Amino acid sequence: MIEVVNLCKSFGDNHVLKNITTTIKKGEKVVIIGPSGSGKSTFLRCLNCMEDPTSGSIIFGGENIADPKVNINVHRQKMGMVFQHFNLFNNKTVLENIMMAPVYVATKKLKKQKRDNLLIKLHLKKGTPVSVNGSVHEIKAQARDKAIELLKRIGLEDKADSYPSSLSGGQKQRVAIIRSLAMDPDVILFDEPTSALDPEMVGEVLELMKDLADQGMTMVVVTHEMGFAKEVGTRILFMDEGRILEEGKPEEFFVNPQTERSKDFLSKVLI
Amino acid sequence: MNGFMFKVEKFFDILLNKGGYKEVIEGLQNTMIIAVVGLLIGIVIGTLIATVRVMPKYKAAVRVLDKFCSFYVGLFRGTPMVVQLLVFYYVMLPLLDIKMSSVLVAITVFGLNSGAYISEIMRGGILSVDPGQMEGGRSVGLSYGTTMLKIVIPQAVKNILPTMGNEFIALVKETSVVSFVGAKDLYLAFQSIGSGTYEFMVPYLAMAIIYIVIVCLITLLIRVMERRLAKSDRGR
Ligand SMILES: Nc1ncnc2c1ncn2[C@@H]1O[C@H](COP(=O)(O)OP(=O)(O)OP(=O)(O)O)[C@@H](O)[C@H]1O
Ligand SMILES: [Mg+2]
Numbered sequence: 237m238i239e240v241v242n243l244c245k246s247f248g249d250n251h252v253l254k255n256i257t258t259t260i261k262k263g264e265k266v267v268i269i270g271p272s273g274s275g276k277s278t279f280l281r282c283l284n285c286m287e288d289p290t291s292g293s294i295i296f297g298g299e300n301i302a303d304p305k306v307n308i309n310v311h312r313q314k315m316g317m318v319f320q321h322f323n324l325f326n327n328k329t330v331l332e333n334i335m336m337a338p339v340y341v342a343t344k345k346l347k348k349q350k351r352d353n354l355l356i357k358l359h360l361k362k363g364t365p366v367s368v369n370g371s372v373h374e375i376k377a378q379a380r381d382k383a384i385e386l387l388k389r390i391g392l393e394d395k396a397d398s399y400p401s402s403l404s405g406g407q408k409q410r411v412a413i414i415r416s417l418a419m420d421p422d423v424i425l426f427d428e429p430t431s432a433l434d435p436e437m438v439g440e441v442l443e444l445m446k447d448l449a450d451q452g453m454t455m456v457v458v459t460h461e462m463g464f465a466k467e468v469g470t471r472i473l474f475m476d477e478g479r480i481l482e483e484g485k486p487e488e489f490f491v492n493p494q495t496e497r498s499k500d501f502l503s504k505v506l507i
Numbered sequence: 508m509n510g511f512m513f514k515v516e517k518f519f520d521i522l523l524n525k526g527g528y529k530e531v532i533e534g535l536q537n538t539m540i541i542a543v544v545g546l547l548i549g550i551v552i553g554t555l556i557a558t559v560r561v562m563p564k565y566k567a568a569v570r571v572l573d574k575f576c577s578f579y580v581g582l583f584r585g586t587p588m589v590v591q592l593l594v595f596y597y598v599m600l601p602l603l604d605i606k607m608s609s610v611l612v613a614i615t616v617f618g619l620n621s622g623a624y625i626s627e628i629m630r631g632g633i634l635s636v637d638p639g640q641m642e643g644g645r646s647v648g649l650s651y652g653t654t655m656l657k658i659v660i661p662q663a664v665k666n667i668l669p670t671m672g673n674e675f676i677a678l679v680k681e682t683s684v685v686s687f688v689g690a691k692d693l694y695l696a697f698q699s700i701g702s703g704t705y706e707f708m709v710p711y712l713a714m715a716i717i718y719i720v721i722v723c724l725i726t727l728l729i730r731v732m733e734r735r736l737a738k739s740d741r742g743r
Contacts, residue, residue, distance in 0.1 A: 286642060304565075313648030323643030327661045336657070337647035412643075419647060 237262045237423055237454055238283060243292035243302075245278055252278045254478040256292070260423070260456060265449050267465040267486070268458045270475035271501055276458045279475065280425050283456065284308075284315045297422075313341060316416025316424035320432050322408040324400040330411055331396040334383035334418045335376070341419070342375040379418070386414040390444060406437030410444050423454040430461060462505055466490055474498045511708075518700070518709040527700045534696030535717070541613045541690065542679040548618025549674075553625025556580065558655055560626070561633050576626070583623035589684045592616050596688040609690035613682070621678055628670050632663030665736045672729035676722050693717060 238260040245253040252275045260266055268276045281287040283294060285301055285308050293300040301311050325333050349368045355361035370378075387393040390410045400408055409429055416424055429445070430438040442464050449455060449468045459465060465472060465486055472489040474482040476497050482489065490506075493499045521527040556576045564570050583591065595616050600607060607615075636659050644654030664671075686695045697714040701707035 284646065286645065309645075309648045309650050311648075312646060317646035319639060319642065319646075321637075321639050323637075323639040323646070325640065325643060325658050326637075327658065327665070337649060340649060340653060416647065 237264075237296070238456075239293075239295035240283070241293045241295070243279070243282055243294065244290045245275075245282055245287060246290050252478050253282065253289075256478075256480055258473065258480060258483070260454065262422075262454055263452055263470075265455045265457065265468050265470045266473060267469035267471070268456065268473045268475060269460070269462075269465060269501070269505075270473075270481075274475045275478045276475050277427050280427050280456060280458050283425055284312050284317055286317070313337065313419050314422045316419065316421035318409070318412050318416060318424060318426045318429050320428040322400070322405075322412045322432075324408055324412055324415070326400055329397050329399055330387070330392070330403070331380065331383050333400065333411060334386060334415045335379040337415075338379040338382070338418050339376055342370075342379070343372055346370060346372065346375065383414075383418060386417060387411075390414060404437060405433045406440045409433065409437075409441045413441070413444055413448070417448075423456065424448070426455065426457040426459070428458055428460065430459065460505065462490070474501070476501075514706055514709045517704060517706065518713065521700055521703060525703075527696075530691075530696040530699055531693070531717075534691055534693040537610055537613075537685075537690055538679065538682045538692045539721075541610065541617055541682050541685060541692070542675065544614045545617025545621055545678055546675050548614070549621025549625045549678075550671075552618065552622025553627075553629050554660065556622065556626035557629035557633055558660075560630050562651075580623045580626055583620050584627075588616070588620055588681050589687055591620055592684065592688050609685070609688050612688055613685040613690045613692075617678060617682070621674060624674055625671070628667050628674060629660075629663060631670075632667035633659055635666050636662045668729060668733050668736065672725065675729075676725055679721055679725065680718065 240256055240258050240260075243253055243256040244251070256279060268279065270276055278287055282289050282302075283296075285294070288304070289302045292302065294302045296311055297314060299306050299311070301308055324330075325336065328336065346368065349366055352361065352363070353365040353368065356363050356365050384393055384396065387396055390413075392407060392411065395403060395407065395411075400411070403411065413424075413429075426445070430441050433441065438461070442461065445455070445457070445464070446468055455468075457464070457469075469486045472482075472484060472486050473480050474489065474493075474495075474497075482493065482495050482498050484494075489498070490502065493502055522531065556579065559569065559572050559576050562569050562573070564573060592613065596609075596612050599605075600612070633655075640658050640662065641651075641654055644658045645651070649657075682692050683694045685692050686698075693714055697710040698707075701710040
């Protein structure tokens with residue numbers, strides 16, 4: 237699914253990621269843990285090139301998306317991302333937040349098809365016209381239906397026309413998660429999705445994430461929720477100082493950590 | 508006091524019976540057209556420049572554009588509007604052999620000038636929007652431009668609306684110099700009414716009142732817009 241080869245990332249003289257190589261397979265739930273500043277977020281953000289890798293490659297969908305010539309937007313549509321601070325569009329309603337990207341992508345495709353067909357008709361381009369089905373109106377209606385369906389799934393359909401500012405943190409994060417789901421991604425990246433939440437709201441978000449996991453979604457999760465890591469994770473990556481210091485199945489890693497650093501880390505987080 | 512009332516009567520006589528109102532209407536029209544169209548052009552130019560200036564500077568092309576934009580902004584903010592009008596009208600147009608009406612010249616210069624000011628306002632506005640908004644847009648696969656246009660700029664505009672209102676008011680006030688290139692604005696209208704009788708007291712007083720009324724109306728308009736845009740903050 238995602239193949240990371242010799243990934244390095246520096247901010248100026250600060251070498252944050254040092255030669256990371258790993259493969260994330262379809263259906264895996266990879267949980268990344270490690271001390272603060274070890275480069276977890278940076279690693280995650282390199283996976284969809286929110287941070288441009290300094291060197292190395294990220295193979296996704298058969299292409300090296302670390303290559304600046306690749307159209308990253310197309311790949312990001314298949315790689316959802318959920319942020320610590322939700323990053324919902326403040327100027328859009330909940331429904332618009334969810335519909336926005338699907339409508340944009342489908343409309344763009346429709347316009348391109350129409351343009352191509354016109355060029356072919358005018359003999360400015362070779363090929364046979366493709367049958368264009370649907371209109372912008374239909375695209376919107378479809379996206380709306382899907383968005384409502386997703387909202388029903390998290391029990392927030394009555395918030396469809398509200399703005400994000402009127403939602404609780406937990407509600408915002410759940411909307412953010414289904415916003416990324418609306419694109420039917422192959423994988424979703426989570427960067428500390430529950431760290432900015434009040435304790436009583438952590439549960440609802442983790443519940444939804446477990447739900448996704450059960451349905452077979454490929455997930456890469458940076459988190460401090462060790463319970464979630466144990467229960468849902470299929471592989472733990474322990475990062476320290478920009479490297480993957482240790483990796484393994486949760487039942488092995490948590491019971492029998494191999495390095496001093498990971499033992500030390502676990503003794504601090506698992507009280 | 509009697510003398511003043513007499514002057515007022517005389518002014519209204521010229522205004523209403525001798526066709527003075529036509530000049531005032533024309534002046535008012537030109538003043539507003541120059542300010543409004545200038546503002547619109549300024550918003551377009553300003554938004555474009557601001558977008559270039561906040562863009563990540565990886566590509567050489569962006570860096571060159573950025574240099575050009577900062578030169579442009581420096582040029583128009585560094586010289587008085589009157590000078591820009593005069594140079595455009597008496598230097599640029601003859602050199603390039605272009606004919607243009609005075610009002611069109613004023614609109615162009617006001618647009619170019621306010622573009623420079625608005626770009627700085629807009630840049631501040633864009634930088635005031637949480638960077639997470641751009642990340643959110645990019646993460647679902649929207650392009651930089653689309654996210655900027657649909658997500659970031661609308662929020663930036665909301666933040667800078669009061670400042671933009673001030674810019675518009677400043678533009679309206681500055682239109683009083685367009686007579687330097689012969690555009691018939693409010694000032695020229697009242698000046699012409701006054702010069703018929705060599706009596707300027709009442710005409711200029713009336714002119715001042717009209718400017719004040721315009722500015723008050725704009726202030727009101729902006730309040731209404733602010734209130735409308737605030738709805739996404741309060742939620743429902
Ligand atoms: N945009 C940036 N510019 C400069 N330095 C950065 C940037 N982002 C991260 N860093 C640096 O990279 C290092 C790793 O940061 P990163 O956010 O990846 O750590 P983390 O493991 O996610 O930590 P935390 O658990 O606190 O979130 C830190 O030293 C940080 O200062
Ligand atoms: Mg982090």
